[in-house]
Amino acid sequence: MARINSDLSNVEFQVCSRCIYDERVDGISFDGNGVCSYCHRQDELMEYYGTGQSKGENKFDRIVEEIKRHGQGRRYDCVVGVSGGTDSSYMLHLAKERGLRPLAVHYDNTWNTAVSTQNIRKMLAALDVDLYTHVIDNKEADDIFRAFFLAGVPxxxxxxxxALAEVMYRAAAKxxxxxxxxxxxxxxxxxxxxxxxxxxxxxxxxxxxxxGSRPMKTYPLMTFSRFLWWAVVRRVQRVRPYWYIxxxxxxxxxxxxxxxxxxxxxxHHLENRMTAFAHNVYLPGKFNVDFRNNTLAALARQGKLSREEAWDxxxxxxNTEAGLVSYFCKRLGFSEDEFEAIMRAPSxxxxEFPTYKKRFEHLRPLFAFLLRRGLVPHSFYLKYCFSEGSR
Structure with missing residues (x-):
């Protein structure tokens, strides 16, 4: 991704006056004061959930009590997805601190770093938490990753x-x-x-x-019918505590x-080597997309960084791991020339491919109902159930 002038005053396109999202971000718009639509969306969500306020804390307290009530007599009362990263590791700590009995759930795509694996082990041992893990066949995992790279999609x-969402549902059902x-x-x-x-x-x-070239036998694919089964029949509620506290x-x-x-x-997101490749090599190199702006814009909104420092x-x-591209090519069977050709090919x-998107949009009233009952996340509803420009 080409570097831009780090002096905000000399940038040739519009940058949000509150964060660092700029006009290149998909779906962005700006108000009369130059504040972007994503800043306004965050404000709306914070008001709705009471994030970080007594209203939000009280809402989460009630959720915790409901989790405990429903989990009485059961071995576990909630599942927590773990990756070895900051957010999921702290979630285990928070669950135990609030008196919950979590079952940790991990989907192993076979690209974990040693640090992330050790982090999971340390957290589970210290907190006395059991682990439910699904390990995909490594050749099958690589075949799926290879297919997406060949397809040239982000x-x-x-x-x-x-897969992590599907495995969490399966563990909850079990x-x-x-x-x-x-x-x-x-x-x-x-x-x-x-x-x-x-x-x-x-x-x-x-x-x-x-x-792809190998059958998907061990990959836990979530189809549309399975998604509805988990939400409507099993009624597994997906709770995001950080949206409240x-x-x-x-x-x-x-x-x-x-x-x-x-x-x-x-x-950020470097606890897995495929994630590191995606964020540090693939997305910026092929699509001119740098997701660091998500976190840095958030820090600017919170006042933890000045806009100038965040932009800089x-x-x-x-921070790219040495030899990461070579590791990617070796595992997925690409020569250096093949890799470069795919990276240069049109994105x-x-x-351009079959999806459930139109079905999600058509069934928006159903998903609005499920949203009100906590059975689908708010972010899913906003992102999947509306056509572009209809929000």
């Missing part, structure tokens, strides 16, 4: 994100658990624009059918280090 990690706690914070991460990162089960299956990623990291010997892995960091070189969009 969502190379879609299979991991959707132990009769009603609640799944997720470590996402729109305050620290924002809501990714639709055009940058869309995925669903039909999309993953379509990409793999066209470009005050959450500081920096404070969480310090607590995890001091209390559990947890280790930092070098950067956004335009600084990335493609999820809109």
């Amino acid at each position: 969502e190379i990690e879609a299979s991991t994100d959707l 132990w009769g658990i009603r609640y799944a706690l997720e470590g996402h914070s729109f305050v620290t991460e924002g809501i990714t624009p639709l055009g940058s990162n869309y995925f669903d089960g039909k999309y993953i299956a379509a990409i793999h059918a066209r470009y 005050h959450y500081s990623k920096e404070g969480a990291m310090e607590l995890l280090k001091e209390k559990y010997g947890w280790e930092y892995y070098g950067g 960091r956004y335009n600084a070189p990335r 493609r969009s999820w809109t």
